[in-house]
Amino acid sequence: MKKSFAIIMILITFVISGCSNSDSVKNNTQESAATTAAQGQVEEQTPEENAAEEQTAGEDANPVADIPYTVHGVPVLMYHSIAVEEGNPIRMPVEQFDAEMKYIKDHGYTTLTLKELYDYFENQVPVPEKSLVITLDDGYSDNYTAAFPVLKKYGLKATVFMVTSTIDVNPNCLTSAQLKEMDKAGIQIESHTVTHRDLDSLSYSEQLAELKDSKAALEKLLGRSVDYVAYPTGKYNEDTVKAVAEAGYKMAFTTNGRWSDKSDGILTLDRVYISTFHSMDVFSNRLTNPNYPVN
Numbered sequence: 001m002k003k004s005f006a007i008i009m010i011l012i013t014f015v016i017s018g019c020s021n022s023d024s025v026k027n028n029t030q031e032s033a034a035t036t037a038a039q040g041q042v043e044e045q046t047p048e049e050n051a052a053e054e055q056t057a058g059e060d061a062n063p064v065a066d067i068p069y070t071v072h073g074v075p076v077l078m079y080h081s082i083a084v085e086e087g088n089p090i091r092m093p094v095e096q097f098d099a100e101m102k103y104i105k106d107h108g109y110t111t112l113t114l115k116e117l118y119d120y121f122e123n124q125v126p127v128p129e130k131s132l133v134i135t136l137d138d139g140y141s142d143n144y145t146a147a148f149p150v151l152k153k154y155g156l157k158a159t160v161f162m163v164t165s166t167i168d169v170n171p172n173c174l175t176s177a178q179l180k181e182m183d184k185a186g187i188q189i190e191s192h193t194v195t196h197r198d199l200d201s202l203s204y205s206e207q208l209a210e211l212k213d214s215k216a217a218l219e220k221l222l223g224r225s226v227d228y229v230a231y232p233t234g235k236y237n238e239d240t241v242k243a244v245a246e247a248g249y250k251m252a253f254t255t256n257g258r259w260s261d262k263s264d265g266i267l268t269l270d271r272v273y274i275s276t277f278h279s280m281d282v283f284s285n286r287l288t289n290p291n292y293p294v295n
């Protein structure tokens with residue numbers, strides 16, 4: 001194995017405003033080699049450091065083998081918009097999305113719901129060795145028009161993290177009818193807060209309101225419990241973790257780039273950043289190598 005890859009400590013930060021202003025997605029998206037920005041959030045969130053240490057100390061053996069399955073990580077892939085926009089790493093043409101979904105199908109992966117992932121982490125319910133989770137953030141309308149048909153074609157499950165203030169308000173975002181249809185068809189809808197503000201910039205009560213109100217809105221719309229949330233732009237602090245528990249969420253996701261595993265903390269789980277700029281080789285490496293180079 002190439003140990004040099006493991007010591008690359010590149011953290012990805014996203015500054016996007018959700019589907020409420022699609023023009024801002026490109027301009028506000030930053031895929032940078034920041035070394036300090038993300039470290040200001042929570043002290044424990046240094047998965048790259050941990051991975052580097054593990055790999056430095058270990059051998060070339062399969063890093064997945066011999067790890068108790070309750071700790072064995074699962075790639076939780078993070079997509080955003082499925083559309084064409086040159087130069088935007090988080091707006092992926094449908095042809096590329098189709099190719100990646102076909103890869104997942106053809107290579108025998110099982111796509112998990114978040115409940116299945118939760119039960120794997122917390123209730124020791126086994127999952128197939130080749131398991132992964134597909135997530136799409138923000139709730140762009142193209143998730144219905146472009147991503148949904150591809151996911152159905154290959155029989156894949158996925159989760160959309162929805163910004164609830166945009167529902168039936170912004171034409172760039174998913175409507176309540178689309179959300180209900182997708183949710184019933186295996187594309188589950190979970191929370192991405194009410195307004196997509198950086199949670200770490202808000203007071204505790206404001207954070208709690210973002211988390212509780214979005215959960216309640218989706219539960220009313222979908223008629224079921226909403227138990228999972230992704231933090232907008234991956235920003236969170238200690239108050240966020242307290243508020244997300246108080247709001248009743250069971251599991252929460254950051255944008256810290258690694259496979260998701262229980263050692264992350266069930267309310268600060270890593271995800272695998274998927275960029276339009278990545279080749280299929282980079283994509284497949286992120287699905288097969290837990291210590292993939294984060295860049």
Ligand SMILES: [Zn+2]
Pocket residue numbers: 016018137138192196231232233
């Ligand atoms: Zn977002």
